[in-house]
Amino acid sequence: MNLWFWLLLACILAYAWKVMGYLVPAKLLEDPRMSRVAGTMTIGLLASLTIVNTVASGQALAADARLGALAAAAVALAFRAPFLLVVIIGAATAALLRLIGWN
Amino acid sequence: MKICVSPAVRVGISISIATGLYGISFGALSVTSGLDFWQTMALSLLLFSGGSQFAFIGVVAGGGSGIAAMSAATLLGMRNGIYGMQLNALLQPRGWRRYVAAQVTIDESTATSTGQADPAEQRRGFWTAGIGIYVLWNLFTAVGALAGSGLGDPKQWGLDGAAVAAFLALLWPRLKGFEPAAIAVACALATVLAVPFVPAGVPILIAALVAAVIGWFSHGRSDEGLEPDVDPYQEHQGHGGTREADS
Numbered sequence A: 001m002n003l004w005f006w007l008l009l010a011c012i013l014a015y016a017w018k019v020m021g022y023l024v025p026a027k028l029l030e031d032p033r034m035s036r037v038a039g040t041m042t043i044g045l046l047a048s049l050t051i052v053n054t055v056a057s058g059q060a061l062a063a064d065a066r067l068g069a070l071a072a073a074a075v076a077l078a079f080r081a082p083f084l085l086v087v088i089i090g091a092a093t094a095a096l097l098r099l100i101g102w103n
Numbered sequence B: 001m002k003i004c005v006s007p008a009v010r011v012g013i014s015i016s017i018a019t020g021l022y023g024i025s026f027g028a029l030s031v032t033s034g035l036d037f038w039q040t041m042a043l044s045l046l047l048f049s050g051g052s053q054f055a056f057i058g059v060v061a062g063g064g065s066g067i068a069a070m071s072a073a074t075l076l077g078m079r080n081g082i083y084g085m086q087l088n089a090l091l092q093p094r095g096w097r098r099y100v101a102a103q104v105t106i107d108e109s110t111a112t113s114t115g116q117a118d119p120a121e122q123r124r125g126f127w128t129a130g131i132g133i134y135v136l137w138n139l140f141t142a143v144g145a146l147a148g149s150g151l152g153d154p155k156q157w158g159l160d161g162a163a164v165a166a167f168l169a170l171l172w173p174r175l176k177g178f179e180p181a182a183i184a185v186a187c188a189l190a191t192v193l194a195v196p197f198v199p200a201g202v203p204i205l206i207a208a209l210v211a212a213v214i215g216w217f218s219h220g221r222s223d224e225g226l227e228p229d230v231d232p233y234q235e236h237q238g239h240g241g242t243r244e245a246d247s
Helices: A002-023 A032-055 A065-078 A083-099 B007-021 B023-032 B037-047 B050-061 B066-076 B078-091 B096-103 B107-114 B119-148 B159-174 B178-194 B202-217 B241-246
Strands: none
Touching (some): A002 B037, A002 B066, A002 B078, A002 B096, A032 A065, A032 B050, A032 B066, A032 B078, A032 B178, A032 B202, A065 A083, A065 B159, A083 B007, A083 B023, B007 B107, B023 B037, B023 B050, B037 B050, B037 B119, B050 B066, B050 B202, B066 B078, B066 B202, B078 B096, B078 B107, B078 B119, B096 B119, B107 B119, B178 B202
């Protein structure tokens, strides 16, 4: 139930950000610094989430089949593959690498 | 019938289908991360912002706490506030429409709307993409969650590799130019260095702080990384207007 609490709070805060954009007078939020921080934070968080899901296993670092998935996904993206195909390629690569013995 | 030939509506529908479909991957990854069916659906119905939803389950899957998952999702949702400001200026929704518009203010609906020049088209594009994605994203989240719970060992299917690919695919379109790439590398490095020393989930928040500090002190473009992660109009470039109308 604890997870439910944080999950619902995340939902409320997500909606709060969205509504704020519509309700707060634009002048108050015109500071270009605000939108720059929102932008760099988006990049930073997604980069961090990518790498955490690739090399972290709990508090340890590990080099396993997920590295192969990252490389395959990068190649697919370089060839402009659509999102769903990239995800499937990532999964298939990790599964195949495990099948041939690389954990 | 005018609505049917509206370019904004056409783009809105195609982006709805493309985005809605990858709700399958969110649903499947969410249940294999340890969330149950209704927690997964609550994220798609109530939180409704792809990046934040993936962030929430990504932290949980890595063994992070609920508060770390909530923090990562919330920080990632900040950009929707900026989109809201832009759309409020463009569309000026009034009354209850404002509160509905807010919920469907995401990367894709913003991109569809701001890609149009005519105010009526901007409005049609926003609502078509927003409502269309909301309906399909939730539908396919449910499909993915039901399918995912029958998969057994997620690692055997490479679902941890799928999560890696999903995050990279969300990041990729934002890496236009040197500065965004440098920010991504710096934050990835900060994350790897932090992993052994702090509880799971916290390295992501450290990376967010690094990114925020860079954004605060840098003098780059004010919309760095804020171009929505999709370009709904890219497939229409290079085609003649008449050929496009035929297809």
